[in-house]
Amino acid sequence: MEEKTSFWSRITFSDIVDWTLIPILMIGVVISVYIWLLLPIEPGSMEANIIGDPVSGFSNVWASVLQHLKLIGISSVLAILAAVPAGILITREGFRDFADIILGVANFGQSVPSIAILALFMGIMGIGAPTAIFALWLYALLPIVRNTATGIDEVSADVIEAARGMGLTNRQILFDIELPLSFPVMFAGIRTASVINVGTAALGAFIGAGGLGNFIITGIPLSRERMILIGAILTAVMAVMVDWILGKIEDRLVFRRE
Numbered sequence: 001m002e003e004k005t006s007f008w009s010r011i012t013f014s015d016i017v018d019w020t021l022i023p024i025l026m027i028g029v030v031i032s033v034y035i036w037l038l039l040p041i042e043p044g045s046m047e048a049n050i051i052g053d054p055v056s057g058f059s060n061v062w063a064s065v066l067q068h069l070k071l072i073g074i075s076s077v078l079a080i081l082a083a084v085p086a087g088i089l090i091t092r093e094g095f096r097d098f099a100d101i102i103l104g105v106a107n108f109g110q111s112v113p114s115i116a117i118l119a120l121f122m123g124i125m126g127i128g129a130p131t132a133i134f135a136l137w138l139y140a141l142l143p144i145v146r147n148t149a150t151g152i153d154e155v156s157a158d159v160i161e162a163a164r165g166m167g168l169t170n171r172q173i174l175f176d177i178e179l180p181l182s183f184p185v186m187f188a189g190i191r192t193a194s195v196i197n198v199g200t201a202a203l204g205a206f207i208g209a210g211g212l213g214n215f216i217i218t219g220i221p222l223s224r225e226r227m228i229l230i231g232a233i234l235t236a237v238m239a240v241m242v243d244w245i246l247g248k249i250e251d252r253l254v255f256r257r258e
Contacts, residue, residue: 019248022240022241022244023241023244026237026240026241029233029237030234030237033229033230033233033234037226037229037230037233038051038052038054038058038061038230039054040226041053041054041226043055043056046222046224047224047226047227050214050215050218050227051215051227051230061230061234063210064210064211064212064214064215064231065212065234065238067129067209067210067211068198068201068202068210068211068212068213068235068238069238070129071129071132071133071136071197071201071204071209071210071211072136072194072197072198072201072238072242074133075132075133075134075136075137075139075140075197075201076136076140076190076193076194076197078133078137079136079137079140079141079144079193080144080190082137082141083106083140083141083144083145083148083189083193084144084148084186086102086106086141086145086148087144087145087146087147087148087149087152087186088148088149088152088174088179089102090102090103090145090149091149091152091153091178099149102145103142103145103146105141106141106142106145106146107142108138109135109138109139109140109141109142110139110142114135114139114200114203115203115206117135117138117139118131118132118135118203118204118206118207119207121134121135122207127207127208127209128207128208128209129204129209129210131207131209132201132203132204132207132209133209135204136197136200136201136204139193139196139197139200140193140194140196140197141193142193143189143190143192143193143196144186144189144190144193145189146189147185147186147188147189147190147192148182148185148186148189150182150185151181151182151183151184151185151186152178152179152182154182154185155177155178155181155182159177159181160173160177160178163176163177183253183254184250184254187246187249187250187253187254188250190246191243191246191247191250194242194243194246195239195242195243195246198235198238198239198242199235199239201213202216202231202235205217212230212231212234212235212238213231213235214231215227215228215230215231216228216231216232216235219231
């Protein structure tokens with residue numbers, strides 16, 4: 001009779017390091033930003049008016065972080081909702097001829113510089129968060145579409161034939177065989193697109209979309225290195241944490257499917 005082991009007994013030192021190293025490092029970076037960059041801001045200074053100060057608080061920083069997360073979250077979800085079905089569609093019989101067209105549209109966001117995309121759609125849609133979200137959505141399409149199609153195409157033809165031999169319909173093959181097997185590749189595209197959008201969202205400040213980019217674009221013309229560093233470092237921390245969180249979600253979902 002097999003002896004059942006407790007959850008805690010299965011945890012190894014490498015598991016603890018894997019789950020805590022990145023968060024601890026990022027918390028350390030944020031604390032360093034607070035101590036070395038935020039606390040020295042003098043009340044009444046130009047930086048205090050934009051960022052905040054130890055007396056009045058740093059609500060502007062929190063607001064910028066939330067704005068940044070809003071831009072990333074909405075654009076990434078919309079990209080997933082559009083790109084995953086598109087990636088599935090171009091792998092279906094009768095729709096493969098449209099693959100070049102769909103990939104060409106998705107590739108537009110990656111081939112054109114992100115700042116140019118923002119400028120282009122600002123002229124069409126105006127300034128503000130909706131324009132930035134649309135540009136980020138377009139920018140995130142290609143990795144998800146391509147990885148979805150690649151993951152499905154890499155499913156072994158023998159597996160598909162065996163499923164057909166068992167009487168499964170095309171719909172059942174897609175949802176029970178192809179999507180589960182292609183999930184790691186598909187999720188890698190979602191992860192890549194989300195992380196790219198963290199950095200690209202900083203450019204949204206150029207068109208009044210808010211976010212951490214506000215500190216960067218304001219600090220550059222004013223030659224305020226503190227403001228630039230706060231925006232840049234917090235954006236980098238957010239990118240690392242988004243990548244880490246999605247990586248853990250990916251590991252968990254893949255483990256459940258195995």
